[in-house]
Amino acid sequence: MTRQRTHPLRHWTGPERKYDLLFEGTAAVVIVSVLVVAAAIIFGSADGGLSYPGGPPAKPGTAFTAKYWATSPTVDDKGKSDPSGGAMDFATTVVTELDGSSATATYGPPFNNTAGVSQHIGRVSLAGVAHSVFGLTQPINTAKDFVLAPLGAVVAPYDPAVSSAVRQYQGAGGSRLEGVAADKLISDQQAGWLKAYTAALAKGTADNGKLTVAPGDYGPVPTLVQAELSIARSGALDGYLTSSSGTQLTTNPYKSTMFFSDGTLWSTIATGQGLTGDQYGVMNELWNYPGQFWLILYALPYHIPAIGTSAAADLWVGTLIVIVGMLLQLALPWIPGLRDIPRALPLYKIIYRRYYRKSRSNT
Amino acid sequence: MSGESTVRDPVTNTAGDESFSWTTPSPWVRSLLVRNLPLRRLLPDTEPSYVSSMLYTMGVLTLASMLVVIISGVVLAVGGVQWWHTSTLGASVNSVHFWGVQAFFLFMAVHALASFFTMAWRGGRGFTWVTGVLAFLLSVVTAFTGFLMLTNWDSQYIAQQAKDAFNAMGIGAVWNVMDVGQQFTLHVVVTSGLLGFIVLIHLGQIRRRGVAPPPGAEHLEVAEDSSATPVSTPREVPEPLAAAVRRPGAQPPVPQPVPDRGSL
Incomplete structure (x- = not known):
């Protein structure tokens, strides 16, 4: 039996020069260390926060929170500041989480079973294949996880009105199953309340965190949205969202990230900082x-x-x-x-x- | 197994031609290492004169940057994920880590371009190129997971944006880029460990095969030992150890011109 070594050791027979790998390696480490430490001293490094052109001042290194969102002023295209802009954006987003029209509620796998929304080329949908194999690995029920559950855990035990509102809303139907499709999220009655409230909120105000809308048949929705806004402004909602199921600490804040990103303020900050896709944001993530x-x-x-x-x-x-x-x-x-x-x-x-x-x- | 006539190295106790055995694989591994990675290749005294170019220092500069990144990264990991937000020392170490990564990618990019334009895969060095590309891809993933565990707005936004591509590709079902804990373990253990492993193989390949000669000078690179020719049983291999430990230049081998096949 014979064997042929395909690539034997080869030796260069041309001109050579003296060389020591250990010396070269040591010199390289010294040179790079000096350069890197010098750059670190001179330039430091970014600790990206929430400040953006025209926006309110924010400390470096901060993360987007419900409290920041619900208490932050916003600036319109003409540079006019609206002190209650964040609160109104928050309240509007809460309604979309309840009625299933938010980006998260309509995302599809791996968050929910909303059908026909996964990206596909021809008939090939890799997200669909992954859904078939793994199921919903990060299930979200936007109405329950973002609104009803925090209100039930944080406010309802101490506030009979909110407790009653939560019971009334849940008693009106809608699915509270994790990962349920957007069209199963609400009943007809809830849809009626939410549709009317959405229209009213568009003309309403949110002065100092108090929502005011024209009278109408909104069921328990105004109580729920007001309570959600209040716990967001106090920071209690962040405490709920950054804990896990109540039994462990969480290192997986995917639900809060998805909730926050459904609002307009999220993308306003990103655009202001030049982070969006059309701004080559993926390469421009750390300010200057x-x-x-x-x-x-x-x-x-x-x-x-x-x-x-x-x-x-x-x-x-x-x-x-x-x-x-x-x-x-x-x-x-x-x-x-x-x-x-x-x-x-x-x-x-x-x-x-x-x-x-x-x-x-x-x- | 080698026969009685085979000369064994007293240090490694191998003749360089041991066969594989499931029950006693150690001699085969020793043989493999001695044959392919002799110390004279790992720590050489000379190098081809054509290597005297700044471009050829990009590889070692990449490696040096990686060392800086690993050391600063270990300090950051010991400090904790959020340490660098609250401590001046932590912020300083983070800055070193950050600029180390920038230097690492800069040097690696130049190294990759130089390897491409010198056709560094010639002469049976295709696998060296493959491990280099794998190292680049793993570096991108490692840096990406590092950006995802910043625990500030930057990492929040990057994760929220990146999830769409991951979900579209079906990867997001198991790799949740918004899961900070998962990114931390991936960054510190999995991707860094894989990168280190691939880089070791890459370095081994480079030490074993050397740097590709300039186009047109391939004939000056000759087979170093007799194993270039077909061999039968190890007993019939003439002096395999002598070939394995022969110092370059001490006993010049018979030149065997290597045809320039244009690529490999």
Whole structure:
């Protein structure tokens, strides 16, 4: 039986020079350490907070919270400040969580069973495949998790009116199952209350955290939304959202993140800081500091009109990243044409110019 | 197994040609290491003269940056996820970690471009290129998970935005980018560990195969030992140990021109 060693050790028989790897490695560590520490001293690093052009001052390093949201003023397009803008945005969002029209409620897997919304190319939906295999791994019932459960846990035990409102609302129907589809979230009666209240809230006010709307048949909805706004402004809602099921501390704040991102203030801050997709936000995440510039391959495809405007933009970009950013790179040495680019664009002649010059002079 | 006539190295107790055995695999592993990663390759005294270019320092600078990032990262991990928000020392270590990462990617990008334009995969070095690309991809994932555990608005927004791509690709069902705890363990243990492992293999490949010679000079790279030719049973291999421990230049091998196949 014979065996052929495909790639035996090879030895360079051309000109050599003295070299010590340990010396080179040590020198590199010293040089890089000096450079990095100097950069750290001179430039520091970002601790991104919530301040944005035109917005209220905010400490560095803060996170978006319900309290910040419900107490923050907002600024309109003309630069006019609205002291109750955050409270009104919060209240409006709470209503969309109850009626199932929020972005979270209509997202689909892995948060809920809302059908036909997962991104797909042709008939291929990887989110759908994952849903079939793993089920709903991060289930959310927006009405229960964001509104009814916190009110029931934080306010209802001490406030009979809110307790009664929660009971009345739940008694009117709607599903409180985790991950239920958006269209199962409310009953017809609840839909009637919420629709009327949504219209009224659009013309209402939220001075100092007190919601005022025109009289109407809203059922228990005004009591629920007012109570939710009050615990948000006091910080109690954050305490509820950042705890877990009541038995463990949480390191997984996905529910609160999804809730916060349903509001308008979330994207207002992001736009103000230049973080959105059309602002190359993925590479611009740390204010004036360099962000993840190496993600340019990921950011660029979103700016191709056919992809950026597609309903399946993320799936297209993800697929491109797998094909171009991973497979093509890995297999590049074996792909004719691609591997020959350096011969067509012979930069190696510059890199090895001294070697070639010396070789020619020797011969 | 090697026969009686085989010369064994007294330090490693291997002839460099042991066969694999399920019950006693250690001799085979020793043989593999001695044959492929001899110390003269791991800690060489010379290098080809064409390597004397700034571009060839990008690899070691990337590695040095990685070391800075690992050390500062360990300090940050010991301090706790939120330490850097509340402590001046923590903020300073975070700054070192941050700029270390920037330097790491900058050096790695130049290293990758130089490797591409010098066609560093030539001469059986395709797997070296593959491990380099894998290291780059794992670095991106490691940096990404680091950005997701900042516990401030930045990480909140990045996670909320990134979830769409992850969910669209079906990955989001198991990799919840909004789960800070999951990102912490992925960053500190899983992706960093995998990256370290791949980088070790990458380095081993580079030490074993060396750097690809300039195009047109491939013939100056010759097989170093007799195992380049087909061998039958280990008993018939002439002096495998002598070949394994032969110092470069001490006994010049018979030059065997390597044809320039254009790529591999």
